[in-house]
Structure formats: C-alpha cells, structure tokens
Amino acid sequence: MVVTIIGAGLAGCEAALQCARRGVRVRLYEMRPVKMTPAHQTGDVAELVCSNSLKSEEPTNAHGLLKAELKILGSVLLECAERARVPGGKALVVDRKIFSREVARELQNLGVELIREEITRIPEGVTIIATGPLTSEGMTQSLINIFGDRRLYFYDAIAPIVAADSLDMQKIFTASRYGKGDDYLNCPLSEEEYDRFVQELAAAEVYPAHEFEQIQFFEGCLPVEELARRDRLALAFGPMKPVGLVDPRTGRMPFAVVQLRPENRAGTMYNLVGFQTRLRRPEQERVFRMIPGLERAEFLRYGSIHRNTFLNSPEILLPTLQTRIRRDLFIAGQLAGVEGYVESIGTGLVAGINAVRLVKEKAPLTVPEMTMLGALLKYITTPNPHFQPMNANFGLLPVGNIRAVTARRRHLMAVRALEALEGIRAEFAQDKI
Ligand SMILES: Cc1cc2nc3c(=O)[nH]c(=O)nc-3n(C[C@H](O)[C@H](O)[C@H](O)COP(=O)(O)OP(=O)(O)OC[C@H]3O[C@@H](n4cnc5c(N)ncnc54)[C@H](O)[C@@H]3O)c2cc1C
Structure with missing residues (x-):
C-alpha cells in the first residue's frame, strides 16, 4: 500500500x-x-x-x-x-x-x-x-x-500568552464582568498608568507586513497598537474597557483593565484578551510589562498577526x-x-x-x-x-x-x-x- x-x-x-x-x-x-x-x-x-x-x-x-x-x-x-x-x-x-x-x-x-x-x-x-x-x-x-x-x-491574530507563575497577584484581581464567575484575571490601570501605556504602545516598533500579508483587519480584531494610535480612549472603550469589573481592594471600577483569560485547564498559561499585535517581540516585553501585575511576565507565546x-x-x-x-x-x-x-x-x-x-x-x-x-x-x-x-x-x-x-x-x-x-x-x- x-x-x-x-x-x-x-x-x-x-x-x-x-x-x-x-x-x-x-x-x-x-x-x-x-x-x-x-x-x-x-x-x-x-x-x-x-x-x-x-x-x-x-x-x-x-x-x-x-x-x-x-x-x-x-x-x-x-x-x-x-x-x-x-x-x-x-x-x-x-x-x-x-x-x-x-x-x-x-x-x-x-x-x-x-x-x-x-x-x-x-x-x-x-x-x-x-x-x-x-x-x-x-x-x-x-x-x-x-x-x-x-x-x-x-x-x-494572536494575543500574547504569559506564564501564570510570573504574574504579580498582589496587583491583579480575579473576576468576570458583572460578577458572572471568576474566570478572568484583571490588571487594573489608573488613568495615569493608562495614558503612559497608550503613549508607549502607539509609538512602539512593529514588524513590517510582507506584501502578501497586507491583511484587511476586521474592526473587531484590530491590533492593539492600531487602536492606541487612533484615539486616546479607543482602548479604554475596547479591549481595556473596565465596565462590570470592581477592584475589591478599592471597591471601585478601575479606569481601564487588561483581562487575562486562562489558556488551559491547569491554569498555567494566560492570554491577554484582545491584545493581538504586530509589535516586535522585545517591544511586546517592554510595553506589556508596563501593565500592573505583568512587570515580570514571562512570555510563553508572543502576539502576532x-x-x-x-x-x-x-x-x-x-x-x-x-x-x-x-x-x-x-x-x-x-x-x-x-x-x-x-x-x-x-x-x-x-x-x-x-x-x-x-x-x-x-x-x-x-x-x-x-x-x-x-x-x-x-x-x-x-x-x-x-x-x-x-x-x-x-x-x-x-x-x-x-x-x-x-x-x-x-x-x-x-x-x-x-x-x-x-x-x-x-x-x-x-x-x-
Ligand atoms: C513568511 C513566513 C516566515 C516564517 N518564519 C518562521 C521562522 O522564522 N521560524 C519558524 O519556526 N517558523 C517560521 N514560519 C512558520 C513556518 O512556515 C513553519 O513553521 C513551517 O515551515 C511549517 O512547516 P509545514 O510543513 O507545515 O509547511 P511548509 O514548510 O510551508 O511546507 C508546506 C509545503 O506544501 C506545499 N504546498 C502547498 N499547497 C500545496 C498543494 N496544494 N499541493 C502540493 N504542495 C503544496 C508548499 O509549497 C510547501 O512546500 C514562517 C512562516 C512564514 C509564512
């Protein structure tokens, strides 16, 4: 045969x-x-x-x-x-x-x-x-x-994945939007932290697309750096929206949130929700480590499109x-x-x-x-x-x-x-x- x-x-x-x-x-x-x-x-x-x-x-x-x-x-x-x-x-x-x-x-x-x-x-x-x-x-x-x-x-359109044991859980809280379960980890940002993050993200270096990869992005799936360049609040109303999330340490809704979703049942890997990106790998480490709780994040998979x-x-x-x-x-x-x-x-x-x-x-x-x-x-x-x-x-x-x-x-x-x-x-x- x-x-x-x-x-x-x-x-x-x-x-x-x-x-x-x-x-x-x-x-x-x-x-x-x-x-x-x-x-x-x-x-x-x-x-x-x-x-x-x-x-x-x-x-x-x-x-x-x-x-x-x-x-x-x-x-x-x-x-x-x-x-x-x-x-x-x-x-x-x-x-x-x-x-x-x-x-x-x-x-x-x-x-x-x-x-x-x-x-x-x-x-x-x-x-x-x-x-x-x-x-x-x-x-x-x-x-x-x-x-x-x-x-x-x-x-x-891939978002980065980080190792669970590299997260600073002192800064992160567990909750799903509107209290529907506690599947997500949430990294809260103050307005100041958010503005600094958006500024760095918008200016960060990206990989150039090959000619054959000129992808027409769907609006619902834009790279985060593209959103950051569009408008100061685009991320706060998009993948970083805080609605329905209350930080138990302050009792208030943060200005913005980066949500981390478990990538496997064992809970050893977390995906940065909505963070598909074309940023160069060293830039992903530099900029995403500005997110509270991710200062020492180990990147198991980098984002890419x-x-x-x-x-x-x-x-x-x-x-x-x-x-x-x-x-x-x-x-x-x-x-x-x-x-x-x-x-x-x-x-x-x-x-x-x-x-x-x-x-x-x-x-x-x-x-x-x-x-x-x-x-x-x-x-x-x-x-x-x-x-x-x-x-x-x-x-x-x-x-x-x-x-x-x-x-x-x-x-x-x-x-x-x-x-x-x-x-x-x-x-x-x-x-x-
Ligand atoms: C631009 C680019 C850069 C990459 N850079 C890296 C890198 O630096 N490091 C890394 O680890 N990975 C990289 N990758 C991923 C890499 O392509 C894969 O890891 C690896 O080559 C995939 O192996 P494969 O056998 O699945 O596919 P391939 O190695 O691509 O082999 C598939 C083969 O199938 C043939 N083929 C396709 N359709 C047909 C058909 N209908 N009939 C007959 N033959 C067909 C193709 O000609 C090709 O030879 C890159 C991918 C791309 C597109």
Missing part, C-alpha cells in the same frame, strides 16, 4: 521519511517550483522560509526539550539539520541550502517518489496533508469542502493526528495548528509513524502528555472555543507534583518528559512496527 503525502515542507518530508524508513511506499507531492507560494524562494524540499535557526538546544528551553524528544523518537530532519549545522551558540542553526540538500538526498536514498504537482483534491487511501501556512487555493477549497468554512482560518492557513484542530483532529471524520486522513505541520519549524517536524513525525501503523493494521500511537510533543498535540486537539495556533512552551506541560519555582521546575519537567519518552521509545522504534 502507498501513503500519499501532500506538501514537501518540514512536516511532509519528516512524515515521508518516517514511512520510507519503515519500508512503506510513499508518493510525496510538492507544487513548487511549478507553482510557488508567496514566501518560498526556491523549489527545494523542506525550505526554511525565514530564519535559519531551529532555536535553542538547551533542554530547559521548550524548543530544546522538543528537539531532544524528537531526536529520541528518530527525527530524520533533525539528523539532516545536524549535518547542515553552522555555528550558532546554544541554538541549532543550519545552512538552509545544505539542509534542503540533505533532506532531498534522504528522500532519494529511501526511494520516496517526489512528484512536482499541485494537489487540489484530497485523495482516497492513507493520506497526510501537510501543505503548510501558505496552502494553495485549490487545496484550501478542498479542505473547506470536507471540513466546512468555519473550521479553516486564513490568518493568525500574519497569514496562516490552519484548521480548527480541536474539532477536527485526534491526538494521533488522524481526522475524526476519516481515520486514514492525517493533518500535519502548521495546517494542524502548531507554530514553528520544530513543532511542524514533530507533527510530521507522529503523522508518518501513525500512517505506517494504519497501513500495517496496528493501533495508532499517542505521545504522553508529560512530553513537550505530547502536550502540544494534546493542546491542539482539546476543545477550545478560542483556539489559535500554538508553539512549544513549558506552560503546556502538566505541573503534577512538581512544586519548584521556574528554572528548577523546567529542569524537573524536562527530566520527567525525557523519562516518559524512554518508556514509549520502543513502540516508536522503526523496527517495531
């Missing part, structure tokens, strides 16, 4: 190589260079579209831990990255040309059939769709036909990356709602291994949620009315009985993750399927 994979990007190539290493025939379709995306520059497989860094290698860094896990699970793309490595301090930085060449060589050596063609209809049989954030229009239409247009999104095609995975996918409606159809990469190179490689690895298991009539595997990869897969497949794509971060991992503070906690979580992975390593090993 043949596994069909659409998209020879990071996820698609990793998936193809996992299948091929296990002796399963693969037909891998890539539309470039016949049809280019607005961001890719070449016809190379596994092209890194922007930075040539696969980020930190320290296991106490979320990306470092994810890479350590993927190495244990036998990621072929990380082996290629090692061979393409250039000096980069504590990060895995690669020569992008050599990296693509190494991936192409692996595909060829393992007999993967690479076909340069745009696929616009989802094929029958075991299939992995990994067409990425810039999925072609034809495939987008096919995805809409099968999942419906309310389950496919075209750009991220960019073109990104992704599915509403909590409604569509299982943690095995199979779709709920068709168990022989898998989604991998950024289309599945993860963000980033290594995250995409990780989902490709899982989809590839599970596609092989399906072909060999074995039950698909799930990755333990104690690991960074398992936690990420759990996040993107758990019901969430505010679902937005997610990158690897320590806020995703269950705290369990780890009571240590930040740096030590990360170390313990990393040790626990790698131990959990050792337990399932044999199941994932290529000769065991």
Whole structure:
C-alpha cells in the first residue's frame, strides 16, 4: 500500500521519511517550483522560509526539550539539520541550502517518489496533508469542502500568552464582568498608568507586513497598537474597557483593565484578551510589562498577526493526528495548528509513524502528555472555543507534583518528559512496527 503525502515542507518530508524508513511506499507531492507560494524562494524540499535557526538546544528551553524528544523518537530532519549545522551558540542553526540538500538526498536514498504537482483534491487511501501556512487555493477549497468554512482560518491574530507563575497577584484581581464567575484575571490601570501605556504602545516598533500579508483587519480584531494610535480612549472603550469589573481592594471600577483569560485547564498559561499585535517581540516585553501585575511576565507565546492557513484542530483532529471524520486522513505541520519549524517536524513525525501503523493494521500511537510533543498535540486537539495556533512552551506541560519555582521546575519537567519518552521509545522504534 502507498501513503500519499501532500506538501514537501518540514512536516511532509519528516512524515515521508518516517514511512520510507519503515519500508512503506510513499508518493510525496510538492507544487513548487511549478507553482510557488508567496514566501518560498526556491523549489527545494523542506525550505526554511525565514530564519535559519531551529532555536535553542538547551533542554530547559521548550524548543530544546522538543528537539531532544524528537531526536529520541528518530527525527530524520533533525539528523539532516545536524549535518547542515553552522555555528550558532546554544541554538541549532543550519545552512538552509545544505539542509534542503540533505533532506532531498534522504528522500532519494529511501526511494520516496517526489512528484512536482499541485494537489487540489484530497485523495482516497492513507493520506497526510501537510501543505503548510501558505496552502494553495485549490487545496484550501478542498479542505473547506470536507471540513466546512468555519473550521479553516486564513490568518493568525494572536494575543500574547504569559506564564501564570510570573504574574504579580498582589496587583491583579480575579473576576468576570458583572460578577458572572471568576474566570478572568484583571490588571487594573489608573488613568495615569493608562495614558503612559497608550503613549508607549502607539509609538512602539512593529514588524513590517510582507506584501502578501497586507491583511484587511476586521474592526473587531484590530491590533492593539492600531487602536492606541487612533484615539486616546479607543482602548479604554475596547479591549481595556473596565465596565462590570470592581477592584475589591478599592471597591471601585478601575479606569481601564487588561483581562487575562486562562489558556488551559491547569491554569498555567494566560492570554491577554484582545491584545493581538504586530509589535516586535522585545517591544511586546517592554510595553506589556508596563501593565500592573505583568512587570515580570514571562512570555510563553508572543502576539502576532500574519497569514496562516490552519484548521480548527480541536474539532477536527485526534491526538494521533488522524481526522475524526476519516481515520486514514492525517493533518500535519502548521495546517494542524502548531507554530514553528520544530513543532511542524514533530507533527510530521507522529503523522508518518501513525500512517505506517494504519497501513500495517496496528493501533495508532499517542505521545504522553508529560512530553513537550505530547502536550502540544494534546493542546491542539482539546476543545477550545478560542483556539489559535500554538508553539512549544513549558506552560503546556502538566505541573503534577512538581512544586519548584521556574528554572528548577523546567529542569524537573524536562527530566520527567525525557523519562516518559524512554518508556514509549520502543513502540516508536522503526523496527517495531
Ligand atoms: C513568511 C513566513 C516566515 C516564517 N518564519 C518562521 C521562522 O522564522 N521560524 C519558524 O519556526 N517558523 C517560521 N514560519 C512558520 C513556518 O512556515 C513553519 O513553521 C513551517 O515551515 C511549517 O512547516 P509545514 O510543513 O507545515 O509547511 P511548509 O514548510 O510551508 O511546507 C508546506 C509545503 O506544501 C506545499 N504546498 C502547498 N499547497 C500545496 C498543494 N496544494 N499541493 C502540493 N504542495 C503544496 C508548499 O509549497 C510547501 O512546500 C514562517 C512562516 C512564514 C509564512
């Protein structure tokens, strides 16, 4: 039996190589260079579209831990990255040309059939769709036909997420508007604090939009800096409106409020409600740390607004990356709602291994949620009315009985993750399927 994979990007190539290493025939379709995306520059497989860094290698860094896990699970793309490595301090930085060449060589050596063609209809049989954030229009239409247009999104308008244990709870109060529950954390601002914040926000440096990302913003979804530039009170009447909120310490409604909504059930991550932004990352740290209670906030995910095609995975996918409606159809990469190179490689690895298991009539595997990869897969497949794509971060991992503070906690979580992975390593090993 043949596994069909659409998209020879990071996820698609990793998936193809996992299948091929296990002796399963693969037909891998890539539309470039016949049809280019607005961001890719070449016809190379596994092209890194922007930075040539696969980020930190320290296991106490979320990306470092994810890479350590993927190495244990036998990621072929990380082996290629090692061979393409250039000096980069504590990060895995690669020569992008050599990296693509190494991936192409692996595909060829393992007999993967690479076909340069745009696929616009989802094929029958075991299939992995990994067409990425810039999925072609034809495939987008096919995805809409099968999942419906309310389950496919075209750009991220993402607000930052901060770590719960980095918040100053002396300054923050818990309440929902008009006393309807206590789900939200509220950072109250006086008029003076508000004015200073708005001034800095309006003047802060933003990332320039790529030409293909000239997004017509909906009025209800404007970047916060755009609101700050429009009018002094635009934020106070918008995402920072205080109505229905009383600060128990003063007994009064604050002048303005930044609301933080829990991002996961464990309450380890909080989202700054309505704070989608194009601010540069250092500017997000500088300006958002002016908000009372966020002075020492640790940013687990930065805000951003960019073109990104992704599915509403909590409604569509299982943690095995199979779709709920068709168990022989898998989604991998950024289309599945993860963000980033290594995250995409990780989902490709899982989809590839599970596609092989399906072909060999074995039950698909799930990755333990104690690991960074398992936690990420759990996040993107758990019901969430505010679902937005997610990158690897320590806020995703269950705290369990780890009571240590930040740096030590990360170390313990990393040790626990790698131990959990050792337990399932044999199941994932290529000769065991
Ligand atoms: C402009 C830009 C900059 C980015 N910068 C970074 C960064 O610096 N760091 C980072 O970690 N992440 C970055 N990302 C996110 C990055 O794209 C992803 O992390 C990663 O490349 C996603 O892997 P993927 O396999 O899902 O998609 P891709 O690597 O994009 O692969 C998808 C492939 O599918 C092909 N394809 C699309 N439609 C079809 C079709 N219908 N038929 C056949 N082939 C098709 C595409 O040509 C492409 O080769 C950036 C994204 C963009 C758009």
